[in-house]
Amino acid sequence: GAGVSQSPSNKVTEKGKDVELRCDPISGHTALYWYRQRLGQGLEFLIYFQGNSAPDKSGLPSDRFSAERTGESVSTLTIQRTQQEDSAVYLCASGARDSSTDTQYFGPGTRLTVL
């Protein structure tokens, strides 16, 4: 079956511009996560959505970052006024349940380069 998809796969933008990154989770998965992976580093948690509950935004690094999710479907991560330090791979994952033991399924990521 279809996995998690993300678009675009690559995005190059100029400093100060806004960008939108999209994530399509596996159908039926209620949990959705965004992570950031900087070069040579592990993933950093950004934000978590579970069903129609209020998202957990505790990992967002600044107020320039925001994310939305329509029901249990597509999610969009928006970065306003991009900075060079925002350059990273942004990964989305979805999960069937909210459980500490459940498996998160990751998309291929969006590589963002801010010039």
Place this chain on the structure above:
Amino acid sequence: AQSVTQLDSHVSVSEGTPVLLRCNYSSSYSPSLFWYVQHPNKGLQLLLKYTSAATLVKGINGFEAEFKKSETSFHLTKPSAHMSDAAEYFCVVSDTTGFQKLVFGTGTRLLVSP
């Protein structure tokens, strides 16, 4: 807060020889632990997970890991490396406060030579 430490940033092995990727964790209670693999230009894939059942966990592609509470370790092993095992491996602990927030190690790049 929970954390994991991957002791080696790079590990080089020859094809057919054993693989050992080391991971130590820090947790105030019984954690859930995972190993994920990331092949170039591909998404992260779950190799195996420990969820307080058996301490020796078997995963895909011949990998296994042993949870050792006394040593706070969760090392990943494979008896015989294959060229296709070359990838980045991440040890991960689950922060169980409220939802499954994964905390990743910095990764170990496995290089396999012929």
